[in-house]
Amino acid sequence: MRSLLLRTSRATAEELGAVVWSFVYFFALLAGYYVLRPIRDEMGLQLGPGVLQQLFTWVFLAMLLLVPAFGWLTRRFPRRQLLPWLYAFFALNLVGFHIAFDAGGVQRPVLAQVFFVWAAVFNLFVISVFWSFMADLFDTGQAKRLYGFISAGGTLGALAGPLLTASLVRPLGARPLLLVSAGFLCVSIVAILRLRAWARRTGATGQGADSGEQQGLKGSVVGGLVDVLRSPYLLSLCVFLLGYTVLSTFLYFLGAELIPKAISDSGERTQLLAQVDLAVNVLALLLQLLAFKGLITRLGVRFVLGLLPVVSIAGFIVLAGSWPALGVLVAFGIVRRAGEYALTKPARETLFNVLPPEQKYKAKNVIDTLVHRTGDTASAWGFAGLRALEITSVQIAWLSAVLAxxxxxxxxxxxxxxEVLQGEAAAREAKVTTVPC
Structure with missing residues (x-):
């Protein structure tokens, strides 16, 4: 078994324990999140589109308040010491939600709203700090060898979470699944403690000058915002991301209106949402394994970036012509989300490679948080505005095709x-590394 793990993970004997615990950590983290995601989305369906647009605003405001607060914490306390307390806090939150939801025998709307916002904030923090922790443990050379195996743990967790929810929500109900998610977070805490012990024993240096032990998360919202506003390239990247968020939000709200009309039972809706998440992750895994590398190396980043917009044009046209066909909406959503996870997002990440090192952190922080959440919030209110103008679902679908x-x-x-910037960077690198005759 040990020899098989060494070959599969490409780890050395000294690294193997840390790699296995990192695999377990990422598996448990994403499994716990994907247990919650269908429950969160079902609560959103019960609350209705009118409340959802307000919740998107609350998520945005929570992000504005908590990202700087979390940045202060990571500068004040060593991340390796902070993370177990952070995950324990989230696990206790889940236990508290379970007790609160169970207390009255019914799911109260106010608690559902709080949980929806909490789940969005939870997702924002726990996954980003996972990769910061990995950077504390492994240097660049180790990352190239080991991150593929560690990422596979997250992929399996993303498959296991919705599978558990789809299997257990009917016999157990949604509330006990909050404890299942809390249990996964406890597994993550155990993994963090084991990884901390390994780092102390081996003196793991990671990618930071001070082993990452005392290093805060790099970049600031203000500095990154200035960089973005000064760069036409980064502004174009922001517009591209906003295109994705606007169309995703429109499709999400169309589903929030259609699914409750098609399926009246809450348990059945939660089960459907879990099955959708499972299908998304299976398709994303297949695309990652079979398509992404070949597409981006043979056809280039521009081709890959254009794939999801083309799929969106076709999907919204078909949706407009078949409305209100739930199967079409579900299938379109699966293909679109899988394409984002497996193709568009990895291609979008390569766009940061041509930036100066400091700007990679600051600009990326702004784009991944402020721009993304601003797009979510603005498009939620935009959808509400279209509805106020009595624009029909079919017309919104046609409008979305035009936007796509x-x-x-x-x-x-x-x-x-x-492509121009990457070519210029490659030319500079070649010039620097060329040895004169």
């Missing part, structure tokens, strides 16, 4: 600029 066409144009412009 504009998104494709942005993807091609951004891709061309990225």
């Amino acid at each position: 066409a504009g998104w494709w144009w942005v993807s091609q412009s951004l891709g061309r600029r990225a």
